[in-house]
Amino acid sequence: MKPFDYVRASTVEEATAAYAALPGARYLGGGTNLVDLMKLGVEQPLALVDVSRLPLDAVEELPDGSLRVGAMVRNSDLAAHPVVRDRYPALSQALLAGASGQLRNVATTGGNLLQRTHCPYFQDVSKPCNKREPGSGCGARDGVHRDHAVLGHSPQCIATHPSDMAVALAALDARIELYGSEGARSLAAADFHRLPGDRPEQDTEIRPGELITGVVLPTATAGLPSVYRKARDRASYAFALASVAAVLRVSDGVVAHAGLAFGALAHRPWRARTAEQALTGAAPTAAAFERAVDLELAAARPLRDNAYKVPLARGLALDVLTRLAEPVRI
Template identity: 75%
Template sequence: MKPYAYVRARTVEEATAAHAARPGARYLAGGTNLVDLMKHGVETPGTLVDVGRLPLDTVEELPGGALRVGATVRNSDLAAHPLVRDRYPVLSQALLAGASGQLRNIATTGGNLLQRTRCPYFQDTAKPCNKREPGTGCGARDGVHRDHAVLGHSPHCIATHPSDMAVALAALDATVELHGPGGERSVPVTGFHRLPGDHPEDDTVIRPGELITAVVLPPGGDGRVSAYRKARDRASYAFALASVAAVLALDADGTVRDVRLAFGGLAHRPWRARLAEAALLGTAPTEQAVAHAVETELGAARPLRDNAYKVPLARNLARDVLSGLAAAARP
């Protein structure tokens, strides 16, 4: 048994103060990832600051049509929320594609963003892992890496980010609201998670003591259609081998007015496909144009020995999703 202290925070300010005062502390909400890592000995916090009862569990419509989602809103509740299902179907679909119903009933919005990689080398303390213990090496690179990254990886880490929800949020241009010892700030979801570089132990740009308080979705609608598609080894309770979240809007003449595309299962963070978006913007989304745009993005892929299959898998998913959205969006 490894002893730890427990603090139940009553306010956001109390939570961040308790965290800042205790080096090595961790925030606890649903605990669906953190508790598992504690059982494996990967996480060994000296203090758990319980934020699960803070008043951050509501979905609020803001002036102008944006939606603020509290950090402790449960994944099941967010997926079923009428405004999310109506305006942001890509998010509802992504949430329902993740984990199991039981876990979605417990897992929170903030915790989903902060969940750590499911790389088996990270989760096994007997194996080398630069993310878990910097400087020990990346066991997956020359080991078992069928499920690992093909984009944005480094010699130090080839792990992928496991969240489905985060991929949809990246495609929606959502922002993350944070509260910490230095005050409040907002970070775009597309810049919240880091690529591994030389420091794979740092998953996000979150600063010490900061707490996620909400995620803000920009106004939906205005002719936009969206969808999420995920390829996995089995129909439920499996992480993405590759996934696609897409948002599309067409002008009256049938050309692309707005397009956002993000991949999951391919990189250390949700991969926003900026090159593909630029190639499609202002064009007619024909089968050939979509294929060219997707290839422009995935041409940067650098697969390893056993995961090259991910490139055609992601390519076909993206082409299918974008073509389907184009058909749905046509006047």
């Protein structure tokens, strides 16, 4: 472990000011990802700004009926929150599908969104990785890439984003609240993470020094039927090979609202806009679901060893959509 400065912030303003004053700083929340990367030598911050004591650990209903989740709310607490379980079940399911109970007790909402890829080439400093060291190459492309991206990848990077929670937030039309030197702003959860392009080292659209302060779940998707489903090599403590979060509202025999997002297929949670457009206004039938999902996955560009992800994701999506539509038909 290399030496670093340490500052414990008591307010959001104090945290962002400390970050700006300390070159090479990183924010430290639960530390479940950052500390591991420091041990591996992947991250070598010159300073840590501890934000774990900031007053951002509440889940509160806002006057317009939306739900604000503070960035320091622990994953286990968020998954168990009665309003989340009742109104946004896909989010609770996604959180419970991620990591172990011990990790969920420590990991935070903001940290979950900012966790970095678990690509073994990124985590091994002896291997080439454009995400870790721009210009060094992508070892995974010609190496071991069974778990890597089939959508939106580039010659520079084929890594996938590991978060389960972020997939559900994208499908639920959540927004990410940020605070930095230019003040407060928010981004749609579906737009928060980036595709790799020629800058794979940039995981998100967050600006230097900005801090995630919260996540807002909207009233528009509150109470709608939603599901998260994940396929993995073993039943627990494993990252997804493919996952799906879906939200569906059927009215007068047709789909009035569809939110669909895939996980573990791309560098970011993949919001399936093409499929959503095809579903909106269509009858919730097996044929309509198949057509919509196939239109979305037509953009897939699998590599040598991960073509299995396309039919796997297809099957998951069709199962989830069918389950969401069934109560309407009864």
